[in-house]
Amino acid sequence: MTEKMYFTLGVVAVLIVLAGIVLMSRVRSARAGNALGAVGLALAVVLMLLKQQLLSSGALWTALVVGLLLGAWLAARVSMLAMPQMVALLNGLGGLASALVAYSTRKPGEASFEEYAGLLALAIGMMTFSGSMAAAGKLARLLPQRQVVLPGHSVISSGLLLLLLLSIVWRQPEALAILALLFGWVFAIRVGGADMPITISLLNSTSGVAGGVAGIAIGDPVLTCIGAVVGASGLLLTQIMCRAMNRSLLNILFSKGAAAKGSANSAPPAPAEAPAAAEAPAADLPAILRSARDVIIVPGYGMALAQAQSAVKTLADRFAELGAKVRYAIHPVAGRMPGHMNVLLCEVDVPYEQLYELDDINPDFATCDLVLVIGANDTINPAANTAEGTPIYGMPVLAVAEAKWTVVCNLDTGPGYAGVPNAIYNSPKTILRLGDAKESLAQLLQMLS
Amino acid sequence: MTLAAWLCLLFVVSSVVGYLLIRNVPSLLHTPLMSGMNALSGITVVGAIAAVATGSRALALAAVVLAMINVVGGFAVTDRMLKMFKAQRTNGND
Numbered sequence: 054m055t056e057k058m059y060f061t062l063g064v065v066a067v068l069i070v071l072a073g074i075v076l077m078s079r080v081r082s083a084r085a086g087n088a089l090g091a092v093g094l095a096l097a098v099v100l101m102l103l104k105q106q107l108l109s110s111g112a113l114w115t116a117l118v119v120g121l122l123l124g125a126w127l128a129a130r131v132s133m134l135a136m137p138q139m140v141a142l143l144n145g146l147g148g149l150a151s152a153l154v155a156y157s158t159r160k161p162g163e164a165s166f167e168e169y170a171g172l173l174a175l176a177i178g179m180m181t182f183s184g185s186m187a188a189a190g191k192l193a194r195l196l197p198q199r200q201v202v203l204p205g206h207s208v209i210s211s212g213l214l215l216l217l218l219l220s221i222v223w224r225q226p227e228a229l230a231i232l233a234l235l236f237g238w239v240f241a242i243r244v245g246g247a248d249m250p251i252t253i254s255l256l257n258s259t260s261g262v263a264g265g266v267a268g269i270a271i272g273d274p275v276l277t278c279i280g281a282v283v284g285a286s287g288l289l290l291t292q293i294m295c296r297a298m299n300r301s302l303l304n305i306l307f308s309k310g311a312a313a314k315g316s317a318n319s320a321p322p323a324p325a326e327a328p329a330a331a332e333a334p335a336a337d338l339p340a341i342l343r344s345a346r347d348v349i350i351v352p353g354y355g356m357a358l359a360q361a362q363s364a365v366k367t368l369a370d371r372f373a374e375l376g377a378k379v380r381y382a383i384h385p386v387a388g389r390m391p392g393h394m395n396v397l398l399c400e401v402d403v404p405y406e407q408l409y410e411l412d413d414i415n416p417d418f419a420t421c422d423l424v425l426v427i428g429a430n431d432t433i434n435p436a437a438n439t440a441e442g443t444p445i446y447g448m449p450v451l452a453v454a455e456a457k458w459t460v461v462c463n464l465d466t467g468p469g470y471a472g473v474p475n476a477i478y479n480s481p482k483t484i485l486r487l488g489d490a491k492e493s494l495a496q497l498l499q500m501l502s
Numbered sequence: 503m504t505l506a507a508w509l510c511l512l513f514v515v516s517s518v519v520g521y522l523l524i525r526n527v528p529s530l531l532h533t534p535l536m537s538g539m540n541a542l543s544g545i546t547v548v549g550a551i552a553a554v555a556t557g558s559r560a561l562a563l564a565a566v567v568l569a570m571i572n573v574v575g576g577f578a579v580t581d582r583m584l585k586m587f588k589a590q591r592t593n594g595n596d
Contacts, residue, residue, distance in 0.1 A: 078527040080530065083587070105556075107554060120547075125578055136537075254536060276545055282517070283539045392529060399587045405588070
């Protein structure tokens with residue numbers, strides 16, 4: 054295959070992938086878009102096999118088939134609950150692959166532009182790998198969920214970054230790879246649970262950038278182009294997540310941490326008091342539930358932890374049978390990855406039309422009859438509007454505080470990840486049903502039968 | 503213009519195009535989008551194949567395996583997720 058033909062057909066492959074992305078922006082066509090993306094990628098693979106005349110290489114085919122089978126096996130057995138760590142894991146493998154491509158194609162001795170591009174791809178790929186492994190380990194609870202801040206953490210990361218740049222300048226790929234691995238790890242262990250959506254989308258971005266830069270290094274336009282598209286998409290998602298938390302990226306990645314700050318300057322409310330306060334209005338809870346005509350359900354990471362999504366759906370169905378309108382309010386950073394709640398709820402057959410974004414549903418909290426909070430805390434905390442100086446100040450939150458009645462099915466009334474006490478728990482309009490969300494929801498369901 | 507300069511330009515243009523395309527995706531689809539993009543980042547399999555031809559073979563083959571896991575796993579997982587997104591009317595039977 055000539056260079057020119059490869060280029061022309063490569064453009065076709067890229068256009069197919071881009072068309073797939075366009076289709077992925079609507080629910081109806083998203084599945085077709087995903088399939089189209091796979092077709093574009095398959096075409097790119099075939100083109101490269103033809104270009105390099107490797108169609109008859111047994112070793113290469115074995116590698117392709119082994120990867121294919123492993124990928125298919127992983128994808129088939131992963132549960133929806135484990136999706137965040139799965140995405141992180143796959144990200145990491147892609148990053149490592151790009152790093153290996155950059156390392157194995159370098160031609161030592163040449164101080165060319167391609168050489169430096171290759172070293173950069175090696176560094177980004179290795180960072181993505183170790184960072185993703187740390188993130189996946191945290192998400193899978195193999196590593197501590199909380200932020201891990203080493204003594205002199207910032208000094209360590211800055212030092213590593215400096216050494217990393219030096220080893221690019223001095224062209225020391227082995228040292229570079231090790232430094233990049235360390236940097237990725239040190240970077241990712243610092244990020245705590247609720248900031249995970251941001252880390253995941255950032256790592257998604259860097260895995261694309263690693264591929265794109267490797268494409269520059271080996272002189273391949275298809276790899277360059279698609280790598281850059283992935284890099285941009287990850288960055289955009291990261292930006293959206295940051296905006297949803299009203300924090301800058303640097304603040305999230307390099308701060309001493311929301312959790313540490315929050316618990317230092319604000320004592321959590323005594324948990325013993327809260328349930329007592331809840332006893333009084335509990336008597337008329339069945340009546341409130343029965344008379345509700347407009348119900349908004351607010352899920353949070355606690356719903357995922359308690360695996361309460363199908364209990365939520367059962368209760369929502371009961372409300373619907375009684376003639377109530379049920380909607381779900383989804384905060385952009387609820388859960389551990391972008392869109393986490395949507396996936397969990399769609400898995401239990403909640404129609405996606407009932408899922409509302411923050412801006413669309415916030416005006417309706419004041420007029421609805423009942424809000425049901427399932428394992429959400431920071432994303433509904435009214436302190437975000439008022440408590441200056443706390444980590445969540447300025448973050449857009451769901452206006453649950455304005456609702457007529459709120460039933461909170463959380464595990465406890467402790468402050469959330471941000472460490473700021475939530476006034477909603479003490480409000481006279483709030484009925485607390487603490488404990489396992491599944492059990493609390495079953496009790497509510499009983500009151501409705 | 504040299505190939506490298508041309509590719510750098512392509513990198514920038516693709517980033518902008520990607521940014522503009524993805525801006526339209528609603529937050530409802532953010533997880534599938536992310537995992538779809540994750541699958542696409544496995545495009546580095548193309549680079550790995552080139553590396554088998556031109557570079558150090560064992561490492562390149564390892565890269566092929568890893569990138570293929572990324573691609574196939576990514577697309578399959580995305581498809582599984584998207585299958586779950588159902589509209590109000592059709593959620594009766596399946």
